[in-house]
Amino acid sequence: MFKKILIANRGEIACRIIRTAHRMGIATVAVYSDADAEALHVQMADEAIRIGPAPSAESYLDIERIVEACRESGAEAIHPGYGFLSENPYFARALAKAGVTFIGPPADAIAAMGDKIESKKLARAAGVSSVPGHLDVVPDADTAVAIARDIGFPVMIKASAGGGGKGMRIAASDDEVRDGFRAAASEAKSSFADDRIFIEKYIEQPRHIEIQVLGDSHGNIVYLGERECSIQRRHQKVIEEAPSPFLDPETREAMGRQAVALARAVDYCSTGTVEFIVDQQRNFYFLEMNTRLQVEHPVTELVTGLDLVELMIRVAAGEPLPFAQEDVELSGWAIEARVYAEDPVRNFLPSIGRLVQYKPPSGEGVRLDAGVFEGAEISVYYDPLIAKLIVSGPERDTAIDRLSGALDEFYIAGVQHNIPFLAAVAAKPRFRAGTLSTNFIPEEFPGGFAAPSGFVEADRMILLAAALAGRRLRERETAIDGKLAGARIEIPEDYTVLLDGRRYPVAVRPEGGAYRIEFEAESRVATTDWQPGEPLLHARVEQHVTTVQIERLPGAAFRLMHRGILRHAQVLSPRAAELLALMPEKKAADTSRLLLSPMPGLLASIAVEEGQEVKAGEPLAIVEAMKMENVLRAERDGRVARIRANPGDSLAVDQVILEFD
Numbered sequence: 001m002f003k004k005i006l007i008a009n010r011g012e013i014a015c016r017i018i019r020t021a022h023r024m025g026i027a028t029v030a031v032y033s034d035a036d037a038e039a040l041h042v043q044m045a046d047e048a049i050r051i052g053p054a055p056s057a058e059s060y061l062d063i064e065r066i067v068e069a070c071r072e073s074g075a076e077a078i079h080p081g082y083g084f085l086s087e088n089p090y091f092a093r094a095l096a097k098a099g100v101t102f103i104g105p106p107a108d109a110i111a112a113m114g115d116k117i118e119s120k121k122l123a124r125a126a127g128v129s130s131v132p133g134h135l136d137v138v139p140d141a142d143t144a145v146a147i148a149r150d151i152g153f154p155v156m157i158k159a160s161a162g163g164g165g166k167g168m169r170i171a172a173s174d175d176e177v178r179d180g181f182r183a184a185a186s187e188a189k190s191s192f193a194d195d196r197i198f199i200e201k202y203i204e205q206p207r208h209i210e211i212q213v214l215g216d217s218h219g220n221i222v223y224l225g226e227r228e229c230s231i232q233r234r235h236q237k238v239i240e241e242a243p244s245p246f247l248d249p250e251t252r253e254a255m256g257r258q259a260v261a262l263a264r265a266v267d268y269c270s271t272g273t274v275e276f277i278v279d280q281q282r283n284f285y286f287l288e289m290n291t292r293l294q295v296e297h298p299v300t301e302l303v304t305g306l307d308l309v310e311l312m313i314r315v316a317a318g319e320p321l322p323f324a325q326e327d328v329e330l331s332g333w334a335i336e337a338r339v340y341a342e343d344p345v346r347n348f349l350p351s352i353g354r355l356v357q358y359k360p361p362s363g364e365g366v367r368l369d370a371g372v373f374e375g376a377e378i379s380v381y382y383d384p385l386i387a388k389l390i391v392s393g394p395e396r397d398t399a400i401d402r403l404s405g406a407l408d409e410f411y412i413a414g415v416q417h418n419i420p421f422l423a424a425v426a427a428k429p430r431f432r433a434g435t436l437s438t439n440f441i442p443e444e445f446p447g448g449f450a451a452p453s454g455f456v457e458a459d460r461m462i463l464l465a466a467a468l469a470g471r472r473l474r475e476r477e478t479a480i481d482g483k484l485a486g487a488r489i490e491i492p493e494d495y496t497v498l499l500d501g502r503r504y505p506v507a508v509r510p511e512g513g514a515y516r517i518e519f520e521a522e523s524r525v526a527t528t529d530w531q532p533g534e535p536l537l538h539a540r541v542e543q544h545v546t547t548v549q550i551e552r553l554p555g556a557a558f559r560l561m562h563r564g565i566l567r568h569a570q571v572l573s574p575r576a577a578e579l580l581a582l583m584p585e586k587k588a589a590d591t592s593r594l595l596l597s598p599m600p601g602l603l604a605s606i607a608v609e610e611g612q613e614v615k616a617g618e619p620l621a622i623v624e625a626m627k628m629e630n631v632l633r634a635e636r637d638g639r640v641a642r643i644r645a646n647p648g649d650s651l652a653v654d655q656v657i658l659e660f661d
């Protein structure tokens with residue numbers, strides 16, 4: 001076994017690999033860029049070597065520098081994690097040349113699977129069922145239209161070099177094929193420096209179900225069940241689970257056998273994932289093979305009881321697989337949610353900054369794979385993943401309950417994050433029913449992510465928490481005032497709670513060490529030890545402890561979050577509420593005529609000119625941040641009066657890009 005390995009990655013996955021290596025008694029070497037000098041993976045490793053400045057191209061993607069770090073430290077092997085160099089055959093070859101073991105598949109297998117057209121041809125030859133389509137490079141838009149008609153609409157136009165959901169367009173008509181062809185090719189050119197495009201059938205109401213495979217260097221290959229990753233946003237996974245609520249044992253076995261056949265066709269060794277798209281009749285079609293450890297591998301670990309990183313290290317060291325296919329057993333249910341630094345309310349724009357507060361959940365069946373700590377910085381340079389929350393339980397319902405509970409308890413301040421959105425997905429009846437498809441998010445959140453305007457189930461708990469918080473706040477203020485005045489002051493029992501502006505009369509009365517809370521037809525007894533200033537309010541209501549996230553705002557106002565519902569609440573005396581209703585509304589500074597940069601970043605381009613009329617939804621400018629292009633669109637129809645920034649400018653948050661009339 002290796003004595004020392006180097007981890008050529010950062011963030012949660014570097015930390016996760018270090019943890020297993022240490023458990024196996026293997027010393028670890030971290031590498032880091034200038035942006036990561038204080039990062040968690042650097043602190044966790046036994047040694048750390050600086051490899052360059054913040055941009056990935058000059059650090060985490062610099063093959064020579066990483067090979068040199070390996071020599072410097074005497075590490076015998078390298079684990080690449082996912083992303084960065086993990087699927088780069090040149091990296092695997094450079095290591096072989098330097099006499100360092102690559103903890104991953106053979107370079108030839110990576111190369112064979114790195115190209116979507118070539119890998120699909122290989123899959124066909126290996127008897128793997130593939131998406132019907134045209135497996136040759138499409139030279140131009142007219143040929144694309146002819147091929148699309150031949151395949152039958154709708155079709156998927158894809159970059160052969162694609163990955164991470166980029167370079168992909170759905171098209172349902174000739175015109176959409178023409179536009180999609182150009183868009184996919186230009187995106188592929190800028191992201192992968194390779195604009196080869198092919199076209200396949202678009203499978204409707206599809207589910208993404210993938211098979212985990214694992215091989216050793218002695219020719220043994222097994223599959224470790226499936227993961228369903230149908231909850232996607234823009235072809236990127238958001239929530240994954242194992243097993244899939246959709247598969248029956250026969251389909252699972254058929255998919256497993258085909259995945260192993262494909263792995264065998266390229267003499268696969270190490271972990272890999274064969275991705276399939278599955279239609280409503282459980283027909284499955286090969287999409288691509290990822291020749292690395294997958295982001296969502298923990299759900300497989302939780303249902304198989306295996307440590308995939310340990311197995312990768314063991315097979316890389318030449319050990320045979322310690323079990324055979326018939327020994328693989330799946331038990332229980334696991335779900336992973338990706339916690340990203342992005343603002344769901346502002347169309348998932350990435351957010352950066354310091355994690356001023358970071359309070360992850362814990363408890364039975366909760367696993368957290370994180371690469372951060374309180375005070376850590378989320379920078380513009382890398383993937384905005386903060387942590388992966390993974391829950392498990394004996395069956396799916398328990399896992400979902402644990403996911404909801406853990407998300408309510410996961411408190412992050414300092415950067416915007418998608419926890420409310422994840423909680424809202426977990427709370428959807430359709431998610432619980434397991435009737436998933438990759439259209440789940442657009443169908444369940446048609447106008448984007450926003451708080452529902454009416455009173456919903458979660459509002460009961462939010463109203464109760466707001467009333468409790470208002471009451472506790474007054475108790476504390478009264479205790480302080482009372483001491484000063486030396487008098488006892490009565491705390492009112494009747495309140496008007498304004499929940500997103502709607503009024504609810506609520507009564508809160510102490511009752512034997514607890515509070516009786518009455519609103520509408522409800523009467524509940526609750527206890528809490530919440531103190532003003534705490535971010536989580538745990539309330540025990542009839543034996544059940546429920547958590548509501550709460551932030552205090554000026555006045556007796558709060559921002560609350562429960563089960564993905566975000567609310568603003570003001571807890572007033574009925575008299576104050578009446579007075580408030582008579583006050584004219586305060587107007588915020590009018591910024592509606594301005595297009596502001598929603599985040600710090602680089603102004604990549606401006607799509608309009610001064611004097612141009614634009615329609616709502618039209619693209620105005622592109623801001624690059626966190627490896628992503630963010631298209632800023634017009635919120636309503638208007639005319640561009642003045643452009644106040646130039647392409648290439650680096651923008652501060654809220655910097656004015658252009659003005660409307």
Ligand code: ADP
Pocket residue numbers: 082083084163164165236237290293294295296382383384626627628
């Ligand atoms: P997996 O296939 O392992 O589930 P994904 O397909 O989601 O992973 O991501 C593939 C690669 O793209 C990963 O290596 C990840 O680091 C990177 N990636 C994923 N999401 C983002 C993002 N929002 N921004 C930048 N990179 C991303």
Ligand code: ADP
Pocket residue numbers: 131156162163164165166168200201202203204206208232235236275277287288438
């Ligand atoms: P990437 O390399 O970016 O991960 P994939 O080929 O794996 O690209 O596709 C990513 C996602 O796009 C899939 O998970 C699925 O949601 C969707 N997708 C890809 N191909 C098809 C198809 N032919 N029909 C329907 N959806 C598809």
Ligand code: MG
Pocket residue numbers: 164275287288
């Ligand atoms: Mg994929």
